[in-house]
Amino acid sequence: MAYSPFSSSSAFNVPLIKHDVFVSFRGIDIRTSFLSHLTKDLHRNQIDFFVDDKKLHPGDEISPTLLRAIEQSYISLVIFSKHYASSRWCMEELVKIIECMEQYKRIVIPVFYNVDPSHVRHQKGILAEAFDVHKERYEEEIMQSWKSVLKKTANLSGIHYPSKYRNESELIEDIVKNISEKLSHLLSNASESLIGIDEKLNSLERLMEMDPEEVRILGIWGMGGIGKTTIARAIFDRCASRYEGCCFLQNVREELQKSGEHSLYEKLISELLEGEHLLVKGSAHARSMYVKRRLSRKKVFIVLDDVDTLDILDYLIIKQICLAPGSRVIITTRDEQLTAARVHAIYKVQVLSFKSSLELFCLKAFNKSYPENGYKELSEMTVNYTKGNPLALKVLGSFLHSRSIKEWESALRKLKVHPNVDIYNVLKLSYDGLDDSDKNIFLDIAFFFRGEYKDNA
Incomplete structure (x- = not known):
């Protein structure tokens, strides 16, 4: 073991x-x-x-x-x-x-x-x-x-x-x-338990290292539950020690609604400058100028997780601070158009292959990478239902853990009619983010093209 x-x-x-x-x-x-x-x-x-x-x-x-x-x-x-x-x-x-x-x-x-x-x-x-x-x-x-x-x-x-x-x-x-190198090795070993993540991290790291003297903003884009935050956290843990300052702002969309953009800005600057700006006396303008001067000389690494508007990206990164050459910013988002408008490169997170999906599901359902005797066909049916979404695989694997074959069969019949509420709530966020016109278009397609091939729809 x-x-x-x-x-x-x-x-x-x-x-x-x-x-x-x-x-x-x-x-x-x-x-x-x-x-x-x-x-x-x-x-x-x-x-x-x-x-x-x-x-x-x-x-x-x-x-x-x-x-x-x-x-x-x-x-x-x-x-x-x-x-x-x-x-x-x-x-x-x-x-x-x-x-x-x-x-x-x-x-x-x-x-x-x-x-x-x-x-x-x-x-x-x-x-x-x-x-x-x-x-x-x-x-x-x-x-x-x-x-x-x-x-x-x-x-x-x-x-x-x-x-x-x-x-x-x-x-x-x-x-x-x-010490940093040994910790990076530790995190690299820990990431082996994240199915299929090494290839994703290597691809993203290559995007980060392009034009090393420039400031680069990168986007991680994909549907809800597909692992954007997991990938962003893993690349942050792997690369943070190479920078003079770093900050991982998680759940930006949620924090923006709860606390406002100024609170997010203060948290970002406090972590990048380790609270130095709080010691600066004078007006808000004087503090702002100090922040811009300091960060213009300090190579930093920033992750903004779950960004849903250009306004917050502009406020936190483009308008408020001046990043030094070599700095990197990564945003995770469900909105491909948002990333296309501001970033230098986009990493699209793909769903897991059937093989990786089955392995991840079995780790949650059986605490090993393959199905128990008698559960192979049911496991494959469940994996097909998830369409390679890591969140769905984890949720269903944990839900079915230690249950009998009859309980599995009952749960799968129910899933065909009523989706799991935890998975549904995450995926619904993407729909809730659409404006009314796009919601209507989405519903029309979902209703009139039922049973059609998705590419045709």
Whole structure:
């Protein structure tokens, strides 16, 4: 069974992932200097990290909160500094980190900050001094466990400073890049469970990379429930680390109705500039000019999900801000004419093939990629009913999960007369978005051409 870091298995008791990175460090060495700059860059690159912010700890016992944070982090960044090994707290963190690496396949990145990796591996130099002190306080069994995890960590591929780096800025840039690449690999593996998505992401990424020095607005177009938001979120997760600022505005149409365009604008700018514009004093015009100046120098990646009017696209992107070269904007919409009016390229989301549809349906209905014995014909009938729409496949697969053959047969008879309400409500949004004239045309076609081939209609 393939291990997914996003899931929890009761059989293997794998903790859920809640943090991208856990940072293990010795506070007296780097808290107010190197660490503060590193965490700022992690935050700027939208990497979720856990850092113990307590400067002093009562006693030697590591807290349960820290142990859980290590278990729930996909990556542990271990920063070996001058006094790291002199702290029992740090050594117990490291024991837990290596335990999670071996038991849950977590990733460990060691950083040797003004420390020789061979000294860590063999407890030489200043580490030998630390262990001389430990001998007076701790049992030999504890000491051996610490030496073992130090050796295992030092044998991993790590980052050594100063080595090839001219300054700490280059070191931090390399650490963040290393983490981003590993997170991208994680997301790439997670996307394998999204049937047929890899080919879609590769096609969309090629559209994004055309004319790299230009600002490009791309459209993802398709019917309701076909997976536009899923694709947009996946490409955002894959590519966001390449940009200096990014924002994913979900359900724009709904949020516009609830909160208005100014609220959407404030959320967009706040995420792109990390709240900087809120600190600008003066009039609304002064803040607007500041936003335009900052964004004209900052390569950003924006996703506007579920856009149904040109007005909101113009307000948020074209009129209010000035994007720097290399920036990318993606909008998802049901309206092909809307994308044609403003975007440089359109990616049309196609329905799933029968094979992919059957696989997705079975994953929801049977928790595996093929039908149970006795359900093959019924599964194929259900898949044919959905016409390759991912939402319909998921909804019906979940609805029919763990039901008997008779219940399946009854449900399929009912679907021929009354469509599933969850699927109906999503598809009806496309109809509700038409003006009265287009609604009448649609109803005329639906009524008078019943039974005809759709291409003729």
